[in-house]
Amino acid sequence: MADMAVSPPEELLHRARQARQLLADRPLSQMALGTLGFEAHALDRLGRTTVAETTWRRLVELSGDAGDDHLHGLAQAQFAAFLDSHGRTAEAAAHLDTAIALYRKREDGCAVAALRRRLTTLGATGQILAVG
Structure with a gap:
């Protein structure tokens, strides 16, 4: 795969x-x-x-x-990357917020930190390569 x-x-x-x-x-x-x-x-x-x-x-x-909160958070983050790559930053931010909430619920501090960093750079690359 x-x-x-x-x-x-x-x-x-x-x-x-x-x-x-x-x-x-x-x-x-x-x-x-x-x-x-x-x-x-x-x-x-x-x-x-x-x-x-x-x-x-x-x-x-x-x-x-x-x-599965991990899979759902990953899907939200990937969809956010897609939206951001098409200039839809506000929508992307909403999906990243959802992903952050899902990973916070899982107590996955690394993923939360990575997504928060991504949230601050929306519009820069439109890419989220990996979470977790």
Whole structure:
């Protein structure tokens, strides 16, 4: 899966969708949610911004339904990066605030600190590479 992030976007999209089909009976599993994130990322790289946003929103929703604060916080942070990269800083900040609250609930001080730093630099890069 790690090589998916550096794959050409067309290949990434195909592989992510293929993996999600294999996991159709477990849509809230960590793997299924991860492949949805890869799909959203690929769509954005292909310039399909509207579909990418819909996919990111679906990931945020499903990760909340999964009941895993770590996955939900990560989805919120990744969606924030997407929004920020498209100049939607205020919306990105709201999603980062949600991610911070979720990681604070988990008592994950490292992730909270990283997200707070990111919150202060919104608009600078539009990138959140990792949380936790």
